[in-house]
Amino acid sequence: MLIEDKFYQKICNKLNENILEITNSKRRIINEAVSDLIKGGGKKLRPFLMFLAASFGDYDQEKLLQLGSGIELLHMSSLLHDDVIDNAKLRRGKKTAQHKFGKEEAVFIGDFLLSRSFNIFFKYLDKSTLGKMNKNVSLLCEGEIEQSEKKFDLEISMRDYYRRIRHKTALFFALSSYLGAYVSGVRGKKLNLLYKLGLEIGMAFQIKDDLLDFEGEEEETGKILAQDLKEGIITLPVILLFNKEKYRNKYKRYNNKKLEPEVVASIIADLKVAGALDESQDILLRFINRVKKYLEQLPNNKAKKRLKKLVEAQIERKF
Numbered sequence: 001m002l003i004e005d006k007f008y009q010k011i012c013n014k015l016n017e018n019i020l021e022i023t024n025s026k027r028r029i030i031n032e033a034v035s036d037l038i039k040g041g042g043k044k045l046r047p048f049l050m051f052l053a054a055s056f057g058d059y060d061q062e063k064l065l066q067l068g069s070g071i072e073l074l075h076m077s078s079l080l081h082d083d084v085i086d087n088a089k090l091r092r093g094k095k096t097a098q099h100k101f102g103k104e105e106a107v108f109i110g111d112f113l114l115s116r117s118f119n120i121f122f123k124y125l126d127k128s129t130l131g132k133m134n135k136n137v138s139l140l141c142e143g144e145i146e147q148s149e150k151k152f153d154l155e156i157s158m159r160d161y162y163r164r165i166r167h168k169t170a171l172f173f174a175l176s177s178y179l180g181a182y183v184s185g186v187r188g189k190k191l192n193l194l195y196k197l198g199l200e201i202g203m204a205f206q207i208k209d210d211l212l213d214f215e216g217e218e219e220e221t222g223k224i225l226a227q228d229l230k231e232g233i234i235t236l237p238v239i240l241l242f243n244k245e246k247y248r249n250k251y252k253r254y255n256n257k258k259l260e261p262e263v264v265a266s267i268i269a270d271l272k273v274a275g276a277l278d279e280s281q282d283i284l285l286r287f288i289n290r291v292k293k294y295l296e297q298l299p300n301n302k303a304k305k306r307l308k309k310l311v312e313a314q315i316e317r318k319f
Contacts, residue, residue, distance in 0.1 A: 012044050018069045022116050033097040033109045037076050040092035046071050050180035053194045055303030057184030070120035071176050073113045080110035136175045143167030151232030154255045165206040173202030197294040204287040204314045210235035211280050241276040
């Protein structure tokens with residue numbers, strides 16, 4: 001992806017060092033859980049997007065490093081909580097905190113990281129921006145709750161899906177882009193452009209994740225094939241499959257029921273035959289093209305070039 005980009009590598013290294021310092025605790029399992037997440041090789045796209053958006057203004061590198069760490073800690077906290085809810089044993093190919101230390105411990109570690117992130121935001125953000133931050137976190141939680149409520153609902157609509165991924169994923173990307181630009185003095189049309197660009201990158205990112213759930217190699221994604229479907233999370237490829245009357249009728253008796261392994265295997269096979277994966281790829285490209293339209297309106301600089309690489313990476317990435 002962006003591994004060859006020295007600027008990206010530099011930011012990731014600085015973020016890792018800073019996060020370890022910020023979260024250093026007398027409690028061993030907190031330090032170990034944070035270390036595991038860092039060693040798991042998280043992409044850190046959100047803070048990287050923050051830095052790129054900031055490059056369209058006049059930014060303070062130390063301030064951005066702290067805010068980027070806060071954004072990543074908020075994300076890490078959500079991952080820990082997600083793993084408890086999903087009873088996940090693996091995260092990026094390694095044992096999850098809930099599997100390694102226990103569910104209660106994992107929840108408290110997630111809460112600890114959440115508290116550390118808001119310490120940073122309270123220090124560096126004004127009251128209005130904190131309000132935007134809190135609103136986005138609330139919508140993220142609502143998106144996760146909606147996803148939980150809709151488990152094994154095979155009749156979920158495209159509209160429901162887009163709203164869910166907008167809340168649980170895309171708004172976080174948009175917020176990252178907005179924060180980077182805003183604290184660097186970007187205002188007006190350019191600030192709005194960077195917010196929208198972040199939002200569409202987030203939508204594309206989640207759609208690609210949902211495709212990788214069926215197409216990715218387990219060794220690369222660090223996830224079990226069709227893990228979301230097995231857990232009852234109905235994503236874009238499955239929705240597109242069930243939009244076809246033939247398959248909607250075939251599986252309607254399984255609606256709102258836990259899917260047995262043989263049913264999951266049948267759905268996976270039908271996704272390929274029916275072309276639902278190809279259709280999902282076409283929708284991904286639509287969102288990529290939206291991002292490119294916003295990019296065209298931004299001034300030319302190194303950040304714009306890196307944003308183009310970031311966008312193209314969403315098409316080709318394997319994890």
